[in-house]
Every structure is written in C-alpha cells, then in structure tokens.
Amino acid sequence: MNSNGKSMQGFTFVDPERVEQIFSQYPDKKSATLPLLHLAQSQHGYISNSVINTIADLVDCHPAIVMDCVSFYTMLYTKPQGRHIIQVCQTLSCSLNGADSLVDHVMDKYEIKPGETTADDRFTLMKVECLGSCGTAPVVQINKEYHEGLSTQNFDKLLESFE
Ligand code: FES
Numbered sequence: 001m002n003s004n005g006k007s008m009q010g011f012t013f014v015d016p017e018r019v020e021q022i023f024s025q026y027p028d029k030k031s032a033t034l035p036l037l038h039l040a041q042s043q044h045g046y047i048s049n050s051v052i053n054t055i056a057d058l059v060d061c062h063p064a065i066v067m068d069c070v071s072f073y074t075m076l077y078t079k080p081q082g083r084h085i086i087q088v089c090q091t092l093s094c095s096l097n098g099a100d101s102l103v104d105h106v107m108d109k110y111e112i113k114p115g116e117t118t119a120d121d122r123f124t125l126m127k128v129e130c131l132g133s134c135g136t137a138p139v140v141q142i143n144k145e146y147h148e149g150l151s152t153q154n155f156d157k158l159l160e161s162f163e
Contacts, residue, residue, distance in 0.1 A: 010050035014043055019058070029059040033069055037076055046077040074128065082117040082124035084162045086142050091130035093137035098151070102138055103127060105152050109159070122162065 013019050022035045033055060040051045047070050056063040070076045088094070088103050103114065106125050110118045117124040133139045136148035140155065147158055
C-alpha cells in the first residue's frame with residue numbers, strides 16, 4: 001500500500017488527492033479513519049472487508065480496530081444497500097405519531113423487513129433512533145433528506161417518486 005490509497009487487497013480509492021487532503025487535516029494517521037470510511041462508502045457503496053483492510057493499511061493499524069469503528073456507527077454499512085435507504089425513526093415522538101405504520105407500509109408494499117433490500121435494489125428499509133426532529137414526527141430520512149409529519153398516504157406518494 002502506498003500513501004495515496006493504492007492497495008493490493010482489492011479496494012483502491014479513486015481519488016488519491018482527496019485521501020491526501022484528509023490525512024493533511026489530522027495530526028496522526030489513525031484520526032483519519034472515520035473520514036476515510038465515509039469516503040470509501042461514498043465510492044464503494046458499503047464497507048467491505050477489502051475496504052477495511054485498505055484503510056487499516058493506510059492508517060497503520062489492525063483491521064479489527066477499523067472494524068470496531070465501522071460497527072459503532074449505524075451510518076456505515078457492511079453490506080450492499082439499495083439505491084434509496086429509507087430510515088424510519090422509532091424513538092418516542094415518532095413512535096407515538098405513527099412510525100410503526102410507516103414501517104408496516106414499506107414491509108407490506110415491498111415485501112422486505114427492516115435491514116433488508118428489495119430484490120430490484122430499489123429500497124433498503126431501516127429502523128433508526130431519533131433523527132433530531134421530534135417536533136415534526138413521524139420523521140423518515142430517505143438517503144440524505146428528511147421527510148416530516150408523514151401520513152401513510154403521503155409517504156406512499158413519496159416512495160413512488162423514487163426509481
Ligand atoms: S423521536 Fe423521531 S425525530 Fe426524534
């Protein structure tokens with residue numbers, strides 16, 4: 001492995017300049033682990049074993065330490081995801097305001113359970129903890145965008161807008 005992200009282990013960063021830029025922002029290599037994981041996921045779609053090995057090599061640590069980081073953050077995915085990730089908040093405000101019926105709707109309509117992806121890779125469904133917008137419950141995050149105060153009907157319309 002060289003310092004610009006080239007790896008002999010199956011994963012290579014496509015933007016070595018960005019890798020260098022990330023390293024330049026931190027006092028030591030290990031501190032760059034999380035931003036490198038985000039960069040890898042944006043390129044690769046998820047954190048595979050080869051991504052973990054490449055990053056461990058880059059930051060000079062054991063792959064288990066990188067895996068510790070990956071397993072701590074729910075926004076890092078260890079398997080391929082659908083094109084659109086539906087995250088339904090399950091914490092108190094959302095739960096009291098119908099989040100369960102939104103999850104049930106996705107489960108019935110697309111025949112997937114939380115943690116699963118549709119056969120056509122269109123959607124992945126997740127139940128998540130508080131998204132920080134409790135006053136507009138129930139809240140669903142699809143990809144990076146929040147959708148608030150959803151009823152089953154407008155949620156259904158929203159889902160149809162994603163291909
Ligand atoms: S409880 Fe759902 S956003 Fe906080």
